[in-house]
Amino acid sequence: MDAWAIWLIIAGILLICEMLSLTFYLLWLSIGALVGAAVAFVAPEAYFWQVVAGCLVAVVLTVFTKPLVRKYRGSKGFRDIGTELIGKQGVVVEPIEEGKNGIVKVGGDTWTATSAAPIGKDELVRVLKRSSTIIEVERWEDIY
Known part of the structure:
Protein backbone atom coordinates (compact mmCIF):
# COMPACT_ATOMS: atom_id res chain seq x y z
CA MET A 1 0.00 0.00 0.00
CA ASP A 2 1.27 3.46 -0.86
CA ALA A 3 2.34 5.79 1.94
CA TRP A 4 -0.14 8.51 0.92
CA ALA A 5 -3.02 6.04 1.30
CA ILE A 6 -1.86 5.12 4.80
CA TRP A 7 -1.70 8.82 5.70
CA LEU A 8 -5.26 9.30 4.38
CA ILE A 9 -6.49 6.38 6.48
CA ILE A 10 -4.80 7.88 9.55
CA ALA A 11 -6.36 11.28 8.77
CA GLY A 12 -9.80 9.69 8.44
CA ILE A 13 -9.50 7.80 11.72
CA LEU A 14 -8.37 10.96 13.52
CA LEU A 15 -11.24 12.92 11.99
CA ILE A 16 -13.79 10.34 13.15
CA CYS A 17 -12.26 10.37 16.64
CA GLU A 18 -12.47 14.17 16.61
CA MET A 19 -16.17 14.03 15.79
CA LEU A 20 -16.69 11.76 18.79
CA SER A 21 -14.59 13.82 21.22
CA LEU A 22 -15.25 17.43 20.12
CA THR A 23 -11.90 18.72 21.36
CA PHE A 24 -10.42 20.19 18.12
CA TYR A 25 -6.97 18.77 18.94
CA LEU A 26 -7.54 15.65 16.86
CA LEU A 27 -8.75 17.84 14.00
CA TRP A 28 -5.34 19.50 13.83
CA LEU A 29 -3.64 16.10 13.88
CA SER A 30 -5.95 14.97 11.09
CA ILE A 31 -5.00 18.00 9.00
CA GLY A 32 -1.34 17.24 9.75
CA ALA A 33 -1.88 13.71 8.47
CA LEU A 34 -3.42 15.15 5.29
CA VAL A 35 -0.27 17.23 4.80
CA GLY A 36 1.77 14.07 5.34
CA ALA A 37 -0.34 12.41 2.63
CA ALA A 38 0.32 15.29 0.24
CA VAL A 39 4.08 15.06 0.85
CA ALA A 40 3.91 11.28 0.42
CA PHE A 41 2.10 11.71 -2.89
CA VAL A 42 4.82 14.07 -4.18
CA ALA A 43 7.80 12.31 -2.59
CA PRO A 44 6.82 8.68 -1.80
CA GLU A 45 10.23 7.68 -0.39
CA ALA A 46 10.74 10.75 1.84
CA TYR A 47 9.23 9.24 5.00
CA PHE A 48 11.13 11.56 7.32
CA TRP A 49 9.79 14.67 5.55
CA GLN A 50 6.27 13.28 5.55
CA VAL A 51 6.36 12.96 9.33
CA VAL A 52 8.09 16.33 9.81
CA ALA A 53 5.57 18.16 7.59
CA GLY A 54 2.59 16.52 9.29
CA CYS A 55 3.89 17.21 12.79
CA LEU A 56 4.85 20.78 11.95
CA VAL A 57 1.40 21.58 10.59
CA ALA A 58 -0.34 19.97 13.58
CA VAL A 59 1.82 21.87 16.08
CA VAL A 60 1.42 25.20 14.27
CA LEU A 61 -2.36 24.79 14.10
CA THR A 62 -2.55 23.83 17.77
CA VAL A 63 -0.38 26.72 18.95
CA PHE A 64 -1.90 29.45 16.80
CA THR A 65 -5.56 28.52 17.12
CA LYS A 66 -5.55 28.32 20.92
CA PRO A 67 -5.55 32.14 21.35
CA LEU A 68 -8.28 32.44 18.72
CA VAL A 69 -10.48 29.95 20.52
CA ARG A 70 -9.82 31.66 23.85
CA LYS A 71 -10.76 35.03 22.31
CA TYR A 72 -13.91 33.59 20.74
CA ARG A 73 -15.04 31.91 23.96
CA GLY A 74 -14.48 35.15 25.87
CA SER A 75 -16.41 37.24 23.36
CA LYS A 76 -19.74 38.78 24.20
CA GLY A 77 -22.64 36.60 23.16
CA PHE A 78 -20.81 33.25 23.21
CA ARG A 79 -22.92 30.57 24.88
CA ASP A 80 -21.40 27.28 25.92
CA ILE A 81 -24.20 24.78 26.42
CA GLY A 82 -22.00 22.83 28.82
CA THR A 83 -21.86 25.59 31.42
CA GLU A 84 -25.58 26.19 31.06
CA LEU A 85 -26.25 22.56 31.97
CA ILE A 86 -24.83 22.85 35.47
CA GLY A 87 -27.63 22.91 38.04
CA LYS A 88 -30.31 21.82 35.57
CA GLN A 89 -32.67 18.93 36.17
CA GLY A 90 -32.61 15.80 34.05
CA VAL A 91 -34.14 12.33 33.84
CA VAL A 92 -32.16 9.09 33.80
CA VAL A 93 -32.85 7.21 30.56
CA GLU A 94 -30.41 4.34 31.17
CA PRO A 95 -29.48 3.54 34.78
CA ILE A 96 -26.17 4.74 36.15
CA GLU A 97 -24.41 1.93 37.97
CA GLU A 98 -21.32 2.09 40.16
CA GLY A 99 -18.25 2.41 37.93
CA LYS A 100 -20.37 2.54 34.74
CA ASN A 101 -21.89 5.31 32.68
CA GLY A 102 -25.59 5.80 32.09
CA ILE A 103 -27.66 8.08 29.88
CA VAL A 104 -29.43 11.19 31.14
CA LYS A 105 -31.82 13.47 29.27
CA VAL A 106 -31.44 17.16 30.11
CA GLY A 107 -33.80 19.42 28.25
CA GLY A 108 -33.97 18.00 24.74
CA ASP A 109 -30.46 16.49 24.74
CA THR A 110 -29.19 13.14 25.95
CA TRP A 111 -25.81 12.90 27.67
CA THR A 112 -23.55 10.15 28.91
CA ALA A 113 -23.54 10.53 32.68
CA THR A 114 -21.67 9.35 35.75
CA SER A 115 -22.59 9.53 39.42
CA ALA A 116 -20.99 8.80 42.78
CA ALA A 117 -24.01 6.65 43.70
CA PRO A 118 -26.10 4.30 41.55
CA ILE A 119 -29.21 5.93 40.09
CA GLY A 120 -32.11 4.02 38.56
CA VAL A 125 -31.07 14.17 38.70
CA ARG A 126 -29.22 17.47 38.87
CA VAL A 127 -26.14 18.18 36.74
CA LEU A 128 -23.05 18.86 38.88
CA LYS A 129 -20.37 19.34 36.21
CA ARG A 130 -19.53 18.60 32.60
CA SER A 131 -16.38 17.38 30.89
CA SER A 132 -16.13 17.27 27.09
CA THR A 133 -18.95 14.76 26.50
CA ILE A 134 -19.82 13.32 29.92
CA ILE A 135 -21.80 14.98 32.70
CA GLU A 136 -21.68 14.19 36.40
CA VAL A 137 -25.05 14.08 38.15
CA GLU A 138 -26.60 13.44 41.56
CA ARG A 139 -30.09 12.38 42.62
CA TRP A 140 -32.47 15.33 42.73
CA GLU A 141 -33.82 14.43 46.21
CA ASP A 142 -30.26 14.29 47.63
CA ILE A 143 -30.13 18.05 47.16
CA TYR A 144 -32.97 18.94 49.52
Whole structure:
Protein backbone atom coordinates (compact mmCIF):
# COMPACT_ATOMS: atom_id res chain seq x y z
CA MET A 1 0.00 0.00 0.00
CA ASP A 2 1.27 3.46 -0.86
CA ALA A 3 2.34 5.79 1.94
CA TRP A 4 -0.14 8.51 0.92
CA ALA A 5 -3.02 6.04 1.30
CA ILE A 6 -1.86 5.12 4.80
CA TRP A 7 -1.70 8.82 5.70
CA LEU A 8 -5.26 9.30 4.38
CA ILE A 9 -6.49 6.38 6.48
CA ILE A 10 -4.80 7.88 9.55
CA ALA A 11 -6.36 11.28 8.77
CA GLY A 12 -9.80 9.69 8.44
CA ILE A 13 -9.50 7.80 11.72
CA LEU A 14 -8.37 10.96 13.52
CA LEU A 15 -11.24 12.92 11.99
CA ILE A 16 -13.79 10.34 13.15
CA CYS A 17 -12.26 10.37 16.64
CA GLU A 18 -12.47 14.17 16.61
CA MET A 19 -16.17 14.03 15.79
CA LEU A 20 -16.69 11.76 18.79
CA SER A 21 -14.59 13.82 21.22
CA LEU A 22 -15.25 17.43 20.12
CA THR A 23 -11.90 18.72 21.36
CA PHE A 24 -10.42 20.19 18.12
CA TYR A 25 -6.97 18.77 18.94
CA LEU A 26 -7.54 15.65 16.86
CA LEU A 27 -8.75 17.84 14.00
CA TRP A 28 -5.34 19.50 13.83
CA LEU A 29 -3.64 16.10 13.88
CA SER A 30 -5.95 14.97 11.09
CA ILE A 31 -5.00 18.00 9.00
CA GLY A 32 -1.34 17.24 9.75
CA ALA A 33 -1.88 13.71 8.47
CA LEU A 34 -3.42 15.15 5.29
CA VAL A 35 -0.27 17.23 4.80
CA GLY A 36 1.77 14.07 5.34
CA ALA A 37 -0.34 12.41 2.63
CA ALA A 38 0.32 15.29 0.24
CA VAL A 39 4.08 15.06 0.85
CA ALA A 40 3.91 11.28 0.42
CA PHE A 41 2.10 11.71 -2.89
CA VAL A 42 4.82 14.07 -4.18
CA ALA A 43 7.80 12.31 -2.59
CA PRO A 44 6.82 8.68 -1.80
CA GLU A 45 10.23 7.68 -0.39
CA ALA A 46 10.74 10.75 1.84
CA TYR A 47 9.23 9.24 5.00
CA PHE A 48 11.13 11.56 7.32
CA TRP A 49 9.79 14.67 5.55
CA GLN A 50 6.27 13.28 5.55
CA VAL A 51 6.36 12.96 9.33
CA VAL A 52 8.09 16.33 9.81
CA ALA A 53 5.57 18.16 7.59
CA GLY A 54 2.59 16.52 9.29
CA CYS A 55 3.89 17.21 12.79
CA LEU A 56 4.85 20.78 11.95
CA VAL A 57 1.40 21.58 10.59
CA ALA A 58 -0.34 19.97 13.58
CA VAL A 59 1.82 21.87 16.08
CA VAL A 60 1.42 25.20 14.27
CA LEU A 61 -2.36 24.79 14.10
CA THR A 62 -2.55 23.83 17.77
CA VAL A 63 -0.38 26.72 18.95
CA PHE A 64 -1.90 29.45 16.80
CA THR A 65 -5.56 28.52 17.12
CA LYS A 66 -5.55 28.32 20.92
CA PRO A 67 -5.55 32.14 21.35
CA LEU A 68 -8.28 32.44 18.72
CA VAL A 69 -10.48 29.95 20.52
CA ARG A 70 -9.82 31.66 23.85
CA LYS A 71 -10.76 35.03 22.31
CA TYR A 72 -13.91 33.59 20.74
CA ARG A 73 -15.04 31.91 23.96
CA GLY A 74 -14.48 35.15 25.87
CA SER A 75 -16.41 37.24 23.36
CA LYS A 76 -19.74 38.78 24.20
CA GLY A 77 -22.64 36.60 23.16
CA PHE A 78 -20.81 33.25 23.21
CA ARG A 79 -22.92 30.57 24.88
CA ASP A 80 -21.40 27.28 25.92
CA ILE A 81 -24.20 24.78 26.42
CA GLY A 82 -22.00 22.83 28.82
CA THR A 83 -21.86 25.59 31.42
CA GLU A 84 -25.58 26.19 31.06
CA LEU A 85 -26.25 22.56 31.97
CA ILE A 86 -24.83 22.85 35.47
CA GLY A 87 -27.63 22.91 38.04
CA LYS A 88 -30.31 21.82 35.57
CA GLN A 89 -32.67 18.93 36.17
CA GLY A 90 -32.61 15.80 34.05
CA VAL A 91 -34.14 12.33 33.84
CA VAL A 92 -32.16 9.09 33.80
CA VAL A 93 -32.85 7.21 30.56
CA GLU A 94 -30.41 4.34 31.17
CA PRO A 95 -29.48 3.54 34.78
CA ILE A 96 -26.17 4.74 36.15
CA GLU A 97 -24.41 1.93 37.97
CA GLU A 98 -21.32 2.09 40.16
CA GLY A 99 -18.25 2.41 37.93
CA LYS A 100 -20.37 2.54 34.74
CA ASN A 101 -21.89 5.31 32.68
CA GLY A 102 -25.59 5.80 32.09
CA ILE A 103 -27.66 8.08 29.88
CA VAL A 104 -29.43 11.19 31.14
CA LYS A 105 -31.82 13.47 29.27
CA VAL A 106 -31.44 17.16 30.11
CA GLY A 107 -33.80 19.42 28.25
CA GLY A 108 -33.97 18.00 24.74
CA ASP A 109 -30.46 16.49 24.74
CA THR A 110 -29.19 13.14 25.95
CA TRP A 111 -25.81 12.90 27.67
CA THR A 112 -23.55 10.15 28.91
CA ALA A 113 -23.54 10.53 32.68
CA THR A 114 -21.67 9.35 35.75
CA SER A 115 -22.59 9.53 39.42
CA ALA A 116 -20.99 8.80 42.78
CA ALA A 117 -24.01 6.65 43.70
CA PRO A 118 -26.10 4.30 41.55
CA ILE A 119 -29.21 5.93 40.09
CA GLY A 120 -32.11 4.02 38.56
CA LYS A 121 -34.06 4.64 35.39
CA ASP A 122 -36.61 7.51 35.36
CA GLU A 123 -35.13 9.14 38.48
CA LEU A 124 -34.65 12.90 38.54
CA VAL A 125 -31.07 14.17 38.70
CA ARG A 126 -29.22 17.47 38.87
CA VAL A 127 -26.14 18.18 36.74
CA LEU A 128 -23.05 18.86 38.88
CA LYS A 129 -20.37 19.34 36.21
CA ARG A 130 -19.53 18.60 32.60
CA SER A 131 -16.38 17.38 30.89
CA SER A 132 -16.13 17.27 27.09
CA THR A 133 -18.95 14.76 26.50
CA ILE A 134 -19.82 13.32 29.92
CA ILE A 135 -21.80 14.98 32.70
CA GLU A 136 -21.68 14.19 36.40
CA VAL A 137 -25.05 14.08 38.15
CA GLU A 138 -26.60 13.44 41.56
CA ARG A 139 -30.09 12.38 42.62
CA TRP A 140 -32.47 15.33 42.73
CA GLU A 141 -33.82 14.43 46.21
CA ASP A 142 -30.26 14.29 47.63
CA ILE A 143 -30.13 18.05 47.16
CA TYR A 144 -32.97 18.94 49.52
